[in-house]
Amino acid sequence: MSWCFSFNFKKLKFDYCIIDEASQITLPVSIGPLKCANTFVLVGDHYQLPPLMRSSEARNSNLSSLFKHLSEAHPEAVSYLKFQYRMNKDIMKISNQLIYNFKLRCGTEEARHFLLELPEPEKLDEIHHFSTQVSNDIKCPGDKGCWLKHVLNPKNSVIFLNTDSLNCTENNNTNLIFNETEAEIALHIIKSLKMCGISNSSIGVISPYRAQIKYLNTYIKNEIKSLKGIEIHTVDKFQGKDKECIIVSLVRSNSNGNIGMLLKDWRRINVTFTRAKRKLIVIGSMNTLANNFLFKEFFDLVKDNNWDYNMPNDFKESHIFLPETNNDISLSDIENKSSNDRNSYKQEKQKHIKQSQARVILKNSQILSNIIDEY
Numbered sequence: 001m002s003w004c005f006s007f008n009f010k011k012l013k014f015d016y017c018i019i020d021e022a023s024q025i026t027l028p029v030s031i032g033p034l035k036c037a038n039t040f041v042l043v044g045d046h047y048q049l050p051p052l053m054r055s056s057e058a059r060n061s062n063l064s065s066l067f068k069h070l071s072e073a074h075p076e077a078v079s080y081l082k083f084q085y086r087m088n089k090d091i092m093k094i095s096n097q098l099i100y101n102f103k104l105r106c107g108t109e110e111a112r113h114f115l116l117e118l119p120e121p122e123k124l125d126e127i128h129h130f131s132t133q134v135s136n137d138i139k140c141p142g143d144k145g146c147w148l149k150h151v152l153n154p155k156n157s158v159i160f161l162n163t164d165s166l167n168c169t170e171n172n173n174t175n176l177i178f179n180e181t182e183a184e185i186a187l188h189i190i191k192s193l194k195m196c197g198i199s200n201s202s203i204g205v206i207s208p209y210r211a212q213i214k215y216l217n218t219y220i221k222n223e224i225k226s227l228k229g230i231e232i233h234t235v236d237k238f239q240g241k242d243k244e245c246i247i248v249s250l251v252r253s254n255s256n257g258n259i260g261m262l263l264k265d266w267r268r269i270n271v272t273f274t275r276a277k278r279k280l281i282v283i284g285s286m287n288t289l290a291n292n293f294l295f296k297e298f299f300d301l302v303k304d305n306n307w308d309y310n311m312p313n314d315f316k317e318s319h320i321f322l323p324e325t326n327n328d329i330s331l332s333d334i335e336n337k338s339s340n341d342r343n344s345y346k347q348e349k350q351k352h353i354k355q356s357q358a359r360v361i362l363k364n365s366q367i368l369s370n371i372i373d374e375y
Contacts, residue, residue, distance in 0.1 A: 012036045018043065022067040026051045030066040042067045047099050048271050049239050083107040086242055088114035090157040090305070091273070091280050098297055099270050115154040116245055116278040119197030124149055127195060127319055140318040147312055148192050148319060157279055158307045160299075161185060162286045163253060165310055170253045176211040177260070182249040182283045183212070183219050184316060189247055189281060190220065190230065191321050200229030204243035206272050208235050208262040212251050235268050238275050246276035250284035257291035266294045 017037030019030060023044030034040045046068040053063065071078050084092065085107040096104040106112035128140055140146050151159055168181030186205055193203055207213050216232050252259045262268060273280060289295040302308045312318065
């Protein structure tokens with residue numbers, strides 16, 4: 001068992017050679033160890049990310065993996081591993097219909113019915129109560145009309161949050177593409193998940209764009225005390241990983257329907273959508289993305305299953321969150337703490353209410369808002 005470059009293969013001979021992740025290895029790298037074996041087995045999935053090639057000449061020459069070449073040239077030699085144990089049935093349905101031609105199956109009934117159950121669902125009601133303490137103008141409809149309750153509902157395993165009503169055009173400066181509004185939506189969802197008892201280690205955020213990842217890391221770090229365990233990465237860095245809940249920011253939102261090269265790579269989209277085990281939340285502009293044939297198929301599937309949700313115009317103002325407790329202590333644990341702990345929390349809450357009230361009043365004045373933050 002070794003990496004392909006670890007040995008001098010000239011003097012070695014094996015009965016079998018098994019190469020794992022063979023679809024991510026370029027053809028020349030695979031040839032060396034295979035020459036030393038009577039029989040070889042390649043394990044991989046060429047419907048996911050291809051080998052990483054820094055050379056533009058190599059990329060343009062159609063150089064790919066031996067796995068891809070052989071599976072296309074000799075399909076009769078391919079053995080499909082049809083059973084997967086990661087995703088529930090709804091999340092699996094996306095890649096199964098768009099990519100794998102309905103060949104995938106859930107390995108167990110337990111995996112088939114995975115749901116992201118909230119340990120403390122009542123905390124969403126506390127968010128609404130707290131918001132009305134801050135401002136009488138905040139009138140989230142609650143229950144069925146609350147977008148956060150819809151997103152966090154365990155029965156909704158796949159949700160596409162359509163941002164077309166928000167006029168959230170992407171920022172495209174010097175080829176650094178990011179979307180501030182999608183980052184704000186992701187922040188609201190992360191805060192709600194944490195408030196309802198979902199651990200940091202269960203949450204992942206993916207975007208195809210590095211600039212969006214950089215913006216998300218900076219923006220969310222400024223808003224949440226503890227990010228430890230929450231992974232915020234590009235698609236490439238998330239390959240091979242999974243999370244109970246994945247939030248996807250697709251970024252592109254413009255009037256000319258330009259989705260860029262990254263989102264046209266269906267293998268990249270496949271990896272993105274298959275990182276989630278129990279809940280997949282996708283944020284994007286349906287009008288922009290539907291110009292691509294793969295996303296058009298995806299949106300047909302989304303609509304057929306009622307997975308789409310149009311973001312309300314006032315999503316930013318509809319909720320104000322309770323202050324975070326130290327060391328990720330659940331808010332329900334406060335009642336079991338000493339009187340000093342309870343008083344400390346109440347003081348922090350009152351301070352947060354005053355600051356939040358001031359932000360509502362002065363939200364259009366950045367200078368005054370900064371002064372309040374310092375105070």
